[in-house]
Amino acid sequence: MHIMRHGLAPLFGLAVVFSILATGALADAPAAAMPAVDQLPAECRAAKATFHPVTQADLAEAKDELVEAVVRLDRRLGADADNGPGWRKYLQWDRMQSELCGNEKPDVAALTSILGKYEAGYEGLRLARFVDVRLALSRYLLIAQNVDNPALKTAYENLLDALATQLESYADAPTAKGALIIGRLIGQLEDARQVPQLIGAVRHHYARPNLWVEVSADLIDAGMGGPVDEMTPVRDVILGTDISGTGHTTGRICVELIPDPQRAAIETVFCGTTLSENVGRNGPVRIHSNGTTRLDGRMSVFLDANGLDWLPAISNAETETQITAIRDRRGRQMVERIARRRAAEQKHEAEYIASAHAEQQLNARIDSQADEMLQKANGAFREKFRRPLVERKLFPQRLDFSTTGEALHVVGLRADASQMAAPTEPPPAADGADGADLTVRIHESMVNNLLASALGGMTLGDETYKSLVVELLGELPERMQVEEGEPAWAIDFDALRPISLAFGDDQLTVTLRGRRYYRDGEDYPAMDVTAVYDIEKTEQGFAAVRQGPLEIFPPGFVPDSGKTLSTKQMVIRSLLETRFDRIFAEEMPLEDIELPGNLNKAGKLRPIRFACQDGWLSLAWKRVVDE
Numbered sequence: 001m002h003i004m005r006h007g008l009a010p011l012f013g014l015a016v017v018f019s020i021l022a023t024g025a026l027a028d029a030p031a032a033a034m035p036a037v038d039q040l041p042a043e044c045r046a047a048k049a050t051f052h053p054v055t056q057a058d059l060a061e062a063k064d065e066l067v068e069a070v071v072r073l074d075r076r077l078g079a080d081a082d083n084g085p086g087w088r089k090y091l092q093w094d095r096m097q098s099e100l101c102g103n104e105k106p107d108v109a110a111l112t113s114i115l116g117k118y119e120a121g122y123e124g125l126r127l128a129r130f131v132d133v134r135l136a137l138s139r140y141l142l143i144a145q146n147v148d149n150p151a152l153k154t155a156y157e158n159l160l161d162a163l164a165t166q167l168e169s170y171a172d173a174p175t176a177k178g179a180l181i182i183g184r185l186i187g188q189l190e191d192a193r194q195v196p197q198l199i200g201a202v203r204h205h206y207a208r209p210n211l212w213v214e215v216s217a218d219l220i221d222a223g224m225g226g227p228v229d230e231m232t233p234v235r236d237v238i239l240g241t242d243i244s245g246t247g248h249t250t251g252r253i254c255v256e257l258i259p260d261p262q263r264a265a266i267e268t269v270f271c272g273t274t275l276s277e278n279v280g281r282n283g284p285v286r287i288h289s290n291g292t293t294r295l296d297g298r299m300s301v302f303l304d305a306n307g308l309d310w311l312p313a314i315s316n317a318e319t320e321t322q323i324t325a326i327r328d329r330r331g332r333q334m335v336e337r338i339a340r341r342r343a344a345e346q347k348h349e350a351e352y353i354a355s356a357h358a359e360q361q362l363n364a365r366i367d368s369q370a371d372e373m374l375q376k377a378n379g380a381f382r383e384k385f386r387r388p389l390v391e392r393k394l395f396p397q398r399l400d401f402s403t404t405g406e407a408l409h410v411v412g413l414r415a416d417a418s419q420m421a422a423p424t425e426p427p428p429a430a431d432g433a434d435g436a437d438l439t440v441r442i443h444e445s446m447v448n449n450l451l452a453s454a455l456g457g458m459t460l461g462d463e464t465y466k467s468l469v470v471e472l473l474g475e476l477p478e479r480m481q482v483e484e485g486e487p488a489w490a491i492d493f494d495a496l497r498p499i500s501l502a503f504g505d506d507q508l509t510v511t512l513r514g515r516r517y518y519r520d521g522e523d524y525p526a527m528d529v530t531a532v533y534d535i536e537k538t539e540q541g542f543a544a545v546r547q548g549p550l551e552i553f554p555p556g557f558v559p560d561s562g563k564t565l566s567t568k569q570m571v572i573r574s575l576l577e578t579r580f581d582r583i584f585a586e587e588m589p590l591e592d593i594e595l596p597g598n599l600n601k602a603g604k605l606r607p608i609r610f611a612c613q614d615g616w617l618s619l620a621w622k623r624v625v626d627e
Contacts (some may be wrong), residue, residue: 014545026444037171037205044164044275047195048157054146062143066136067100073129091117104324115141121459121492128393133547140192146192156194159185163202170206170423174615176448178501179420183205184496187418207421209398210443211412214429219437219623220408221255222602223595228253234276234291238353239346241287245278251295257403264303264401264408270366271296272357276562283331285339288325291354292413297362299370301406305399307386313366317358319351394453396446412446419449427616436620438593438605444615448500457495461518462488487520489579494526495557502613505533508544510584513555517572524572526555531584535610542590542610550584552576593621 035043079082088094092114094250099107118125118134125134146152163185170178186199227250234245245451251272258265272295280287297315301308323343328335343350391397398413415421429439492501494513502509509532517524530551533544552573553559593605602623609620 006573018099034201040167040171040202040205041164042169043198043201044160045268047160047198049152050195052194054143054149054152054192058149059130059140059147062140063100066133066140067127069129069132069136070100073133074090076127076129083124098594101478106140108141108144111137111141111144119457121457122463123458123460126392126454126458128391131393133603141192143193151514152192156192157186160195163189167202174206174423174496176444176500176615179206179423180496183415183419186420199235203415203420205512206423207413207415207419207609208423209411209413209426209448210422210449211396211410211414212426212429213437214411214436214439215401215408216437217255217257217406217408219602219605220257220266222625223599224255225253226601228270228272230602232274234278234494236354236357238350238357239279241280241282241350243278245276245291247274247276247291247293249274249295257405257408258300260302261402264403266301266303266403266408268299268301268370269297269345270362279551282339283611284329285335286325286327286329286340287323287343288327291319291321293320293355293358295358295362297366299366300595301374304401305386307381308374309315310370313370314361315362317362319354319356319358319583321347321351321354323347371465382441392454394450414446414449416449416453419445421445421449421451423616424616427611427618429614429618429620435622436608437623438621439609440619441615442617442619444501444503444617448497451499452497455493455498457493458498459492461490488518490518492516492518503615503617506612508533508535508612508617510543512580515555517576519572519575524575525569526568527552527569527572527576528555529576529584531580534589535612537610538589540589542607544588544590544610546584546586549581550577552580590619592624 036511077087080087086609095110096114099111113135115134118130118137124130163182166178166182166185170182182202186202187298189195190199227332228250229250232249234243234247234248236243251270254269254271256267256269258267274291274293274295274509276291276293278289278291281432282288295315295317297313299310299313301310303309324341326343328339345579368602386395396412396414397416398411399407400411402411413421426441426443429436491512491514494515497511497513499510499512500512509530511528511530513526513528515526517527528551532547532551534547536543536545542624554565554569555561557565590607590610594600595602604623605621606624607619608622609618611618
């Protein structure tokens, strides 16, 4: 679904994923044991007394984790005959194996060199198996360098003091920079196997879900339900009578949401009637009849973070028949009288059998039609959404689906072990008076965390950039296309905050941070590119309107400070202004959503809310029909 086909999608496309399984690293401690948020700084300082020296046992445990990660990557490389050998050579595989097979003290210098290979900016290194080794190797090196280290206790105490200070500031003014620092400090404590309860407490208060989505029951019904009107042949055998004819089925498919706090539960209900004109053949006798069958068929479908599941259809049918004529082929009246008497005696039983057959046929028909559609939808969910994110270790840590009678709800959390999430609850969803059919509330941490994990430290060239945008948006918007004959570009992204968004008081700010730029084979120094947008309501709807020109400066540079840029900085600043002025357009509208495929019968979704406040972006759309 394109939330903004040519508007704000480049900024938010990476974030809107439904996407998310809980991991132990982010699990909360029991709520009853949690200190209050204002007690966290004191808890940090008190935790100095709980220092645990790093021992050989910790090193052995970290080595086991590294070995397991290397074995998984080894299987992956072994299955890739084309690229596996090249990766092994690049990653100094034999050197790593010799380190892991021996019992000698780790060669920190050699392993640090190997870690640098995993931390390079190549896109392939973003796959989960490589990331697992990188994280395990980094942890192993950290522990190896601190086994029986007498200075570690002092460093631990200093780290806790720094965390306490950051938590005090963050409680007064939560900022993305503050969350970044706290996340890094928490990650270091976790890697050092220290204070798990304190880590859980901090995450309990400052790593709350950062994605909330609601889809109305009316929209789901409008997109998936609808009228049924079709002609079908009738073929059956009842009590030895071979029946044929034509049935006309009319009715409606309705889609209902079943309250379920653990998953999304959706029930499709078909209510209709089949009117048929039939001829039954039993020996020389022809029995002409009209039938009326009232049908009620149901199928339950469930959705969670793993995909779709469904149950076989369950149907109920009641058939009534009216015999209009009984004829003997030879015109024998006695045979006809006997046939009429027998038909009257068997009418109730015949209707019961016909009802049972109608239920079986409706079940088979629903199962057959739904199975193909649901298999396709489930395949798309798993292959186009879940698998690519899981393979790149980008699948969010939590994705809870649930339903009430009024809406389908998705609650997501995206935060790696060294990241924080939302420090507050989301703002209220669209008011009931607005009649919103789709509501999205997303905290800036969802976007920033995902982008940091996806692009941090990565070198992104034009071709990779194109494929990434197409993968996210389904197409490459015109303003994001590379002009004919333009020299090749590449960006070496900042490792911690490659691209970040800030959602302020009806204002959003996007900053791209490149630690190195490459153009036509020449490299240029680090530069940050920032665009500031105000959210405005125009005659055409909502739009993000850029405030002034792009701000392009080296990291940490303060304009009007008296400092000047170097010649090369001036050159790349001018080049970046030309390139990104088109991408960060002066006005980016929040456009109607055109629902895909058969769902388009529900109509368009028109924006009715576009607001930013306290780190949250709130979006809402309402269904528009027959405009």
